[in-house]
Amino acid sequence: MKRNLQALKSLTAASIKMYFRNVSAVFFTMVIPILLVVIFGVLNSGDGSGSIHIAVTNKSNTEVAKSFDTTLKSIKTFKVDTLSESEARDKLGKGKIDLQVIIPADFGATGAAGLQPGTVQAYYNQGKPQTGQTAGLIINQVVSQFNAKVTNAPQIYAFKSTAVKTNNLGYIDYLLPGIIALTIMQLGIFSVAFAFISFKTSGALRRLQATPLHPINFLIAQGATRVLIGMGQVIILLGIGIYGFNMHLIGSLFNMLIMAFIGTLTFLAFGFAIAGWAKDENQAAPVANLITFPMLFLSGAFFPRDAFPTYLQKITDYMPLTFLSDGLRRIANEGVGLWAVSGDILGLLIWALISGVIAIRVFKWE
Amino acid sequence: MAKVKTVLKVKNIKKAYGDFQAVKGVSFEVARGEVFGILGPNGAGKTTTLEMIEGMRSIDSGSVMVDGINVAEEPYKVKERIGVQLQSSSFFTNLNLVELLKLFGDLYHESIHPMHLLREVNLEEKAKSKAKDLSGGQRQRFSIATTLVNQPVVVFLDEPTTGLDPQARRNLWDLVKQIQSNGTTVVITTHYMEEAEVLCDRIAIMDDGKIVALDTPAKLIDQLLKRGFKPRKSIAKATLEDVFIDLTGKELRD
Numbered sequence: 165m166k167r168n169l170q171a172l173k174s175l176t177a178a179s180i181k182m183y184f185r186n187v188s189a190v191f192f193t194m195v196i197p198i199l200l201v202v203i204f205g206v207l208n209s210g211d212g213s214g215s216i217h218i219a220v221t222n223k224s225n226t227e228v229a230k231s232f233d234t235t236l237k238s239i240k241t242f243k244v245d246t247l248s249e250s251e252a253r254d255k256l257g258k259g260k261i262d263l264q265v266i267i268p269a270d271f272g273a274t275g276a277a278g279l280q281p282g283t284v285q286a287y288y289n290q291g292k293p294q295t296g297q298t299a300g301l302i303i304n305q306v307v308s309q310f311n312a313k314v315t316n317a318p319q320i321y322a323f324k325s326t327a328v329k330t331n332n333l334g335y336i337d338y339l340l341p342g343i344i345a346l347t348i349m350q351l352g353i354f355s356v357a358f359a360f361i362s363f364k365t366s367g368a369l370r371r372l373q374a375t376p377l378h379p380i381n382f383l384i385a386q387g388a389t390r391v392l393i394g395m396g397q398v399i400i401l402l403g404i405g406i407y408g409f410n411m412h413l414i415g416s417l418f419n420m421l422i423m424a425f426i427g428t429l430t431f432l433a434f435g436f437a438i439a440g441w442a443k444d445e446n447q448a449a450p451v452a453n454l455i456t457f458p459m460l461f462l463s464g465a466f467f468p469r470d471a472f473p474t475y476l477q478k479i480t481d482y483m484p485l486t487f488l489s490d491g492l493r494r495i496a497n498e499g500v501g502l503w504a505v506s507g508d509i510l511g512l513l514i515w516a517l518i519s520g521v522i523a524i525r526v527f528k529w530e
Numbered sequence: 531m532a533k534v535k536t537v538l539k540v541k542n543i544k545k546a547y548g549d550f551q552a553v554k555g556v557s558f559e560v561a562r563g564e565v566f567g568i569l570g571p572n573g574a575g576k577t578t579t580l581e582m583i584e585g586m587r588s589i590d591s592g593s594v595m596v597d598g599i600n601v602a603e604e605p606y607k608v609k610e611r612i613g614v615q616l617q618s619s620s621f622f623t624n625l626n627l628v629e630l631l632k633l634f635g636d637l638y639h640e641s642i643h644p645m646h647l648l649r650e651v652n653l654e655e656k657a658k659s660k661a662k663d664l665s666g667g668q669r670q671r672f673s674i675a676t677t678l679v680n681q682p683v684v685v686f687l688d689e690p691t692t693g694l695d696p697q698a699r700r701n702l703w704d705l706v707k708q709i710q711s712n713g714t715t716v717v718i719t720t721h722y723m724e725e726a727e728v729l730c731d732r733i734a735i736m737d738d739g740k741i742v743a744l745d746t747p748a749k750l751i752d753q754l755l756k757r758g759f760k761p762r763k764s765i766a767k768a769t770l771e772d773v774f775i776d777l778t779g780k781e782l783r784d
Contacts, residue, residue, distance in 0.1 A: 167639045174636035178625060185624035367620035371676075373586055374614035375637040376606045 171377050175385035176392075183355070183389055193355050194397065197347040201340060201401055205409035208335040216299050218263040219245045219252035224282075228272025228310070232284070235306050236265065242299070256287060263288045263299040337412055340405040341492035342465035347397050348424055349485055351390045352431025353438065353456055357448050360386060360439035369529065379529060387432050394428040395421055402496075414499030422502060423495060423509070427488035430512045433519040434484075440527030459485040487511035537562045537684050537715045538583065543592035545578050552578045554739035555592065560684070560732075565706065565716040567730035569723070575739040576719045577617060580686050583717075584614050597683045610638065613677025613685035613714075617692075619669060621661040627672060628657050631679060638680035651675040651705060652782075667698030667782065674705060684715040691725060696774055701782050703729055724771070 183189055222233050237244045245252075245261070252264045264287040271282035286303060288296025360383075363369040373379050398421055405411030413420070434455060442448035462469070462476070463485035469477050480486055491508030494500050502509065538560035545553040553575040560566045568576050581587040583594050585605030594601040596608045621630050628644040635642035648654050651671040656664060664672060670690050677685045687706070691699040699722070706729055710716055720726055726733050727747045734744040743750055 170639065171637050174633060178622065178629065178633045181629070182622055182624040363622070366623075367616060367618045368622050370586075371614075371616055371620065372637070374584060374609065374616065375634065376609040377637045378606070 168377070168381065172381050172385060172388075175377075175381060176388045179385045179389040180392065182359075183393065186359075189355055189359070193347060193351050193393070194400075197343050197350075197397065197401060198404060200343050201336075201404050202408070204339050205336050205405065208339075208409075215243075216241050216263065216295055217243045217245070217261045218265055218299060219247045219255060219261045220265045220267065221247060221249045221252055222267045223249075223269040224267055224271040224273065226272030228279075229267050232267060232271070232306070232310060235309075236303070239302060239306075241302065253287075256289060259289060262295045265303065334410070336405055336409045337497050338468070338493065339466065340401060340411055341496045342463075342489045344398055344401050344420075344424060344492055345427060345463070345485055345489035346460070346465050347401070348394050348427045348488065349431050349456060349459065351394050351397070352428055352433075353435045353452050356386055356390055356432060356435030357439040357442070357452055358445060360436070361442055361445055361448050364439075364530065365444050373529065383436065387429075387436075390432060390435075391425065391428050394424060398424045411496075413496050415495035415497075415501070419495045419502050420492060423488070423491045423505065426509055426512050426516075427484075427492075430484055430488070430516040430519070433516045433523055437519045437523035437526060440523050443528075459483050462486075463489055465489045482511065484512060484515040487515070535562055536560070537564075537597055538566075538717070539593075539595040540579075540583060541593045541595075543579070543582055543594060544590045545575075545582060545587065546590055552739055553582070556736070556739075556741055557592075558734050558741060558744055560715060560717060562683075562715055563710065563713055564731045565710050565718065565729050567726040567733040568717065568719045568736060569721075569726055569733055570719075570736035574736040576736055577688055579736070580688055580717070580719065584612060584686055585609055586614070610680065611683045613680065613682035615670075615673045615677050615685070615687045615690060617688040619673035621672075621676075623662065624660065626658045626660055627653065630661065630672075631675065634676050634679045640680050642679050647675045647678060648672075650678070650708070652701075665698075667694050667701060670694065670698075670702060671705060674702075674709075678709070678714075682714060684717060685709060687716065687718040689719050689721065691720060691722060696771055697778070697780060697782050699725065700775070700780060724769070 218236070220233055220236060222229055233246075236242060247255070249264075249266060252261065252266075255261045256264045266285040266287075268282055268285070270280055271284070273280050273282075284303065284307060286300060288299065290296075360369075363372075363382075369379070369382065372382055399417075402411070402413060402417070402420065406413055438448050438451050438455075442451070459465075462472075462480045463483050464480070465485060469480055469486075472480065487508040491505040491512075494505050494508075495502075498504075536559050538558075540556060540558050542555045542557050543553060544551070544555050556575070556579050558566075568579065570576050578587065582589045583596065583601065585601045585608050589602050597611050599607050599611070601608045622633075625633065627648060631642060631644040631647055635644075645654065645657065648657055651674055653664075653668060653672055653675065656668060656672075661669060661672060674685070674687065674690065677687075690706075691702050694702065703725065706716055706718065716729075718729065730747060732744065732746050733750060734741045735750075736742065743753075745753070
């Protein structure tokens with residue numbers, strides 16, 4: 165037993181060495197997930213200020229107009245340029261600004277009957293209606309404020325907003341648990357299936373069977389390697405998310421690791437079922453892709469499933485990657501313990517059992 | 531442990547794959563220190579016979595005793611005592627020769643000196659190479675080195691010289707003789723008759739899943755002549771291979 169353990173340790177060490185020397189395996193299971201986190205992290209790292217670019221042409225020189233102009237510039241969401249009407253129109257046409265605002269010459273001017281009514285004109289790009297409408301709403305509010313000031317009408321309706329303490333979660337908080345889940349799926353299915361099949365087809369596995377070590381140890385070593393790499397990936401990805409992109413890990417790292425461990429076991433069972441069944445890579449690749457590809461999009465790893473039709477949400481509820489990414493996400497984002505995600509854990513274990521039984525039934529050493 | 535003089539006792543073993551009877555009752559014994567050759571055309575059942583003896587394939591009927599241990603009952607105990615070179619030797623990718631030998635040592639629970647083993651098979655300067663970067667002859671020599679990590683009682687070499695050039699083949703003969711001189715028993719299969727004649731103390735000729743003749747090379751030739759065999763040509767004093775070796779030298783080309 166102790167001797168076997170020693171052999172197992174040595175086989176695992178060799179298998180880790182082989183993994184890290186296999187450039188394409190490292191690329192797909194380590195580099196790509198890290199790149200995904202960095203790319204999505206950078207793309208979503210803005211706080212929203214200056215995200216709408218507007219150009220203001222002030223044709224009036226009244227105090228009211230000046231004040232209006234200053235108010236616009238003080239709004240954090242806007243990045244404001246002061247341009248002539250034709251310049252601004254040109255830029256809007258080229259899509260360089262989102263909204264053109266024109267304050268007319270008579271804006272804020274005093275006529276015989278006091279203040280003259282004036283209309284602020286805004287043009288926005290038809291192709292970007294959302295940005296245009298958001299900007300329009302904000303400007304509308306500013307105009308109302310000015311109206312209220314000028315007319316001195318009593319404020320009948322008030323709007324009071326109170327800050328509620330939230331975890332202020334951003335897209336990175338949603339995304340990262342999904343990427344961890346994805347990485348674990350790739351590690352379990354692709355990395356194991358292809359490594360094992362190459363040992364099988366090359367005859368390296370056969371050579372191992374001539375030694376006194378029972379070949380099951382080889383499977384354990386392969387699995388242990390993926391578990392260790394998977395756990396390492398959880399820590400690396402969380403580290404990049406937390407320190408690089410302000411991700412919030414509300415739950416405990418330990419619970420994340422336990423959840424990831426269970427997920428690794430589940431996908432390893434898938435991987436071994438494919439590896440044990442397939443004669444060569446050409447048989448394994450389509451099956452592995454058929455299993456992983458739909459889950460990539462349907463499990464909610466990258467974006468929430470809320471927009472799916474109800475029947476699709478119900479089906480995708482039961483996918484192993486859904487269980488894993490939802491469980492990881494709830495631990496990370498809501499800070500819940502393992503008991504709260506026991507449904508996800510149970511789901512994963514049932515999948516592990518199903519694919520484990522299939523693996524045992526279809527497994528061929530040669 | 532008392533040394534058994536007969537290292538290998540094979541008694542009437544049979545193996546069928548579906549309807550095909552690959553091995554139809556093979557029996558032979560190999561004495562300690564012997565080099566025993568199994569010859570025969572492709573499909574004669576040589577490899578299946580070896581794999582049953584090595585504990586890598588189940589035996590339908592009959593029995594195999596290796597160093598006094600029954601293979602069918604204790605295959606792992608047998609595997610600890612033997613060294614096996616498979617016909618298509620392949621090793622883990624991305625590990626160099628030293629790492630591979632160490633790994634094999636660990637699988638046998640032996641702490642080994644990889645460089646000593648590599649020196650034995652003349653591959654010292656390839657220590658940091660990967661198995662896939664070796665030439666055919668080097669790969670076979672390395673493959674033999676992996677069979678020696680556990681200081682086996684008997685090594686099984688399945689067609690170790692197939693596909694090698696004459697220089698590499700002769701080099702491998704020297705290695706086999708060296709292994710024998712260390713007291714290790716060798717069971718070898720080959721398609722080359724002159725190789726069997728040079729290396730083997732005794733030969734079993736297999737055909738169609740059975741042993742059709744078993745004796746020393748000299749006696750097998752005698753028996754043939756007694757049956758009235760007339761050589762087609764007068765026996766040449768040298769062979770074409772002798773000419774080839776004379777012209778190209780004995781030096782290894784890999």
